[in-house]
Amino acid sequence: MADYIGRQLGNYKIVRLLGEGAFAQVYLGEHIYLGTQAAIKVLHAQLANEPLEWFRTEARTIAHLAHPNIVRVLEFGIEGNAPFLVLEYAPQGTLRQRHAKGEVVSPSVVVSYIKQVAEALQYAHDEKFIHRDVKPENILLGRRNEVLLGDFGIALLLQTFKDQPLQNMAGTVAYMAPEQIQGQPGPASDQYALGIIVYEWLTGERPFEGSPTEVLSQHLAVSPIPLRRKLPTITPAVEQVVMKALEKDPRRRFPAIRQFAQALEQAHQSSILPSERLNMGTGVSAPPSGFERPAPPLAGNVIPPTPVLPQSANAGPVTPSALPSVQAMPQGGSAGILVSRYTGHRNVVHSLSWSSDGVRIASASHEKTVHIWEAPTGRRLPLYKDQSYVVSLVAWSPEGSRLATVGNDAQVRIWDVATDRLLARYTGHGGSTINAIAWAPSRPLLASAATDGTVHVWDATTGNPLIIYRGHVGSVNTLAWSSDAFSSTGPRIVSGGDDRSVQTWEALTGRTIMRYQGQPARVLSVAWSPTVYSPSLGYSFSSNTPNVPSSSRIACGRDDGFIQMWDTISGREVLSYRYQAPLTTVTWSQDGRRFAYASEDQQIEVWDTMTNRKVFVFSHTAPVRVMAWSPDGKHIASGGGDATIQVWVAP
Numbered sequence: 274m275a276d277y278i279g280r281q282l283g284n285y286k287i288v289r290l291l292g293e294g295a296f297a298q299v300y301l302g303e304h305i306y307l308g309t310q311a312a313i314k315v316l317h318a319q320l321a322n323e324p325l326e327w328f329r330t331e332a333r334t335i336a337h338l339a340h341p342n343i344v345r346v347l348e349f350g351i352e353g354n355a356p357f358l359v360l361e362y363a364p365q366g367t368l369r370q371r372h373a374k375g376e377v378v379s380p381s382v383v384v385s386y387i388k389q390v391a392e393a394l395q396y397a398h399d400e401k402f403i404h405r406d407v408k409p410e411n412i413l414l415g416r417r418n419e420v421l422l423g424d425f426g427i428a429l430l431l432q433t434f435k436d437q438p439l440q441n442m443a444g445t446v447a448y449m450a451p452e453q454i455q456g457q458p459g460p461a462s463d464q465y466a467l468g469i470i471v472y473e474w475l476t477g478e479r480p481f482e483g484s485p486t487e488v489l490s491q492h493l494a495v496s497p498i499p500l501r502r503k504l505p506t507i508t509p510a511v512e513q514v515v516m517k518a519l520e521k522d523p524r525r526r527f528p529a530i531r532q533f534a535q536a537l538e539q540a541h542q543s544s545i546l547p548s549e550r551l552n553m554g555t556g557v558s559a560p561p562s563g564f565e566r567p568a569p570p571l572a573g574n575v576i577p578p579t580p581v582l583p584q585s586a587n588a589g590p591v592t593p594s595a596l597p598s599v600q601a602m603p604q605g606g607s608a609g610i611l612v613s614r615y616t617g618h619r620n621v622v623h624s625l626s627w628s629s630d631g632v633r634i635a636s637a638s639h640e641k642t643v644h645i646w647e648a649p650t651g652r653r654l655p656l657y658k659d660q661s662y663v664v665s666l667v668a669w670s671p672e673g674s675r676l677a678t679v680g681n682d683a684q685v686r687i688w689d690v691a692t693d694r695l696l697a698r699y700t701g702h703g704g705s706t707i708n709a710i711a712w713a714p715s716r717p718l719l720a721s722a723a724t725d726g727t728v729h730v731w732d733a734t735t736g737n738p739l740i741i742y743r744g745h746v747g748s749v750n751t752l753a754w755s756s757d758a759f760s761s762t763g764p765r766i767v768s769g770g771d772d773r774s775v776q777t778w779e780a781l782t783g784r785t786i787m788r789y790q791g792q793p794a795r796v797l798s799v800a801w802s803p804t805v806y807s808p809s810l811g812y813s814f815s816s817n818t819p820n821v822p823s824s825s826r827i828a829c830g831r832d833d834g835f836i837q838m839w840d841t842i843s844g845r846e847v848l849s850y851r852y853q854a855p856l857t858t859v860t861w862s863q864d865g866r867r868f869a870y871a872s873e874d875q876q877i878e879v880w881d882t883m884t885n886r887k888v889f890v891f892s893h894t895a896p897v898r899v900m901a902w903s904p905d906g907k908h909i910a911s912g913g914g915d916a917t918i919q920v921w922v923a924p
C-alpha cells in the first residue's frame with residue numbers, strides 16, 4: 274500500500290496518517306501556499322479511464338452537498354491512478370475514536386449526536402442522496418465539537434470497484450439495512466444504520482455479531498434483542514423508538530430520518546426524571562416534579578417575592594434591609610439531586626472547566642496531571658497530560674479544541690487537545706503565583722491574574738503579551754470577561770482581589786472603567802452577567818449587537834460572605850446580601866436566568882433572577898472551592914475540599 278507521507282498530493286503536502294479503512298487511507302495535509310490543514314483521503318482503488326470519468330462526476334455532485342453537519346469536500350484529484358479527495362479537516366477525529374467499541378454512551382450525548390447526524394442525512398435525502406455507509410467511523414467532530422458526517426457517497430463511488438471481498442466490508446455490514454443488502458437502498462437504509470449506532474451506544478453492544486456472512490443473514494432474518502434486556506435502565510419509550518428504526522421492512526420505520534431523531538429526543542426527555550431518580554444518592558430529598566421542564570411554583574419553599582433586583586435600570590441601590598435576609602432563607606429552595614461523583618483527584622479540587630459542548634470537564638487539584646472526564650457521568654476519559662510540574666488551574670478555550678493549564682512554575686501553557694501538542698506558552702508572570710485565568714469569549718486572548726497585583730492579557734496563539742493591568746494593590750484573586758465582545762471599546766474585564774476592590778477595565782487598553790469598593794473584605798470571586806437588562810422585557814439574552822448599550826451586571830463574592838452586584842452602566846449597587854460563610858464562586862448560568870454561589874460551608878445556592886426566588890440548594894460534602902454551570906444550564910459541577918467533583922441536576 275502506498276505511503277504518501279512527505280509527498281505532495283495536489284496542493285497539499287502530506288504530514289501524517291490520520292486513519293486507514295478498507296477502501297482508503299486518510300492523511301493530514303497542509304496546503305503548500307496557504308498553510309491550511311485538510312484531510313486527504315486516498316482511495317486504494319486504481320481507476321481505469323471509464324470509471325474515472327464517472328468518479329469525477331460523482332465527486333462533483335458530492336462536493337455540492339453543503340450543510341453544517343457534513344464534512345465539506347474541498348477538492349479532488351488523481352495521483353497516478355489513485356483518486357484522492359481533499360476534505361475539511363475534523364481535528365477531533367471520529368466518534369469511533371471518541372467512543373471505543375463496547376463503550377456505553379450516555380443517552381443525552383447520544384441524542385445530541387443523533388440529532389446532528391439526522392439533520393445532515395435529512396438534508397442529503399431532500400437532495401436525493403443516500404449515504405449508504407453511516408457508521409461511527411464516518412462521523413467526525415469538528416473544531417467546535419460539532420458533529421460532521423463524512424464519506425458521503427464514497428460507498429456509491431466505490432460501486433465502481435466491483436468485487437470488493439466481503440472481509441473488506443466487515444466495518445460496514447454491521448450497519449447495513451436488509452433492503453440495502455438486497456441491492457435496494459433507500460433513505461430508510463440510513464435510518465436503519467443510525468438505529469444500529471444508537472443501539473450500540475446505548476447498550477455497549479451491536480445487535481448482530483459474528484462473521485460478515487452471519488451478520489448479513491441476521492439483518493435479513495433475525496429481530497434484534499430488545500435494548501432493555503441488555504440494559505434495563507433504558508426506558509421503554511427509548512427502546513420503542515430504536516426498535517422502530519430497526520424494522521426489517523423500511524415502510525415500518527419512521528417516514529423521515531428527522532422524525533426518528535425527534536422521537537428519540539422526546540422519548541429521552543420524557544424519561545429523564547425516572548432515570549435521574551435511579552441515579553440519586555441516598556439522603557437527598559425528592560426533586561420537584563418536572564425538573565428540566567419549567568419548574569412549577571415551589572409552594573412552601575420559596576423566598577418571599579422580595580424585589581432583590583430592581584425592576585428598572587434606573588432604580589436606586591437596594592438596601593440590605595430590603596433583601597431577603599439570611600434568617601428568611603434556611604428552608605428556601607429544594608435540595609439538589611446528585612447525578613455523579615468524580616473521585617479521581619487526590620487533593621482539594623481548585624479548578625474545573627466545562628467544555629463548550631458540555632461533554633467533558635477538565636479539572637486540576639495541584640497534581641501533576643490534568644484530569645479530563647465525561648460529563649455528567651463522571652467517567653474518566655483516557656486523556657491525561659503528564660506534566661513535569663504541578664497544575665493548579667485549567668480552562669477550555671471557548672471553541673473546545675484547546676486547553677490552558679497553569680503550572681506551579683508560573684507559566685500558562687496552551688495545548689491542542691486532539692494532538693496533545695503544546696501550542697503556546699506564556700511566561701510573563703515571572704515568579705508570581707497565578708490565581709486565575711479566563712479565555713476571552715470571542716477572541717484568541719487569555720487573561721491571567723497573579724499575586725503580584727497584575728492581570729496580564731495576552732495572545733493565546735503566540736503567547737505574546739498585549740497589556741498588563743496594574744489597578745490592584747495586592748493579590749488579584751479572580752477575573753471574568755464581559756460577554757459583549759462587540760462593544761465599541763472591545764471586551765472588558767472585571768477583576769477582584771485582596772485590596773477588597775472590584776474593578777472593571779478595557780481588556781485591550783488596560784483603561785480602568787470603574788472601581789467598586791463596597792464591603793471591607795477580600796474578593797474571592799467575580800462574575801459578569803451574560804444578560805442585558807431591559808426595563809420592558811426584564812432580562813434578555815446578551816446583545817452582541819454593536820452600539821446597543823449593554824447594561825449588564827457584575828457580581829462579587831467575598832470572604833466575609835457578602836455578595837454584591839452592580840449595574841455596569843450606572844455603577845449602582847443593585848444587590849447586597851450576606852451569606853453565612855465565605856463565598857468561593859459566584860456565577861450566572863449561560864442564559865443569565867440563574868445566579869449561583871458556592872461557599873466554604875459546603876452549600877451551593879441557585880437563584881432565579883426573573884422571580885428572585887432561591888430555587889435549589891446543593892450540599893457538597895466538603896467546602897466548595899469551585900463550581901461551574903454546564904453550558905446548557907442543566908447541570909452544576911462542584912469541586913471541593915474532599916477531592917471530589919460532584920455533578921448536580923440544576924433546576
Ligand code: ADE
Pocket residue numbers: 291292299312344360361362363364366367413423
Ligand atoms: N478521518 C477521516 N476523515 C477525516 C477528516 N475529514 N478529518 C479528520 N480525520 C478524518
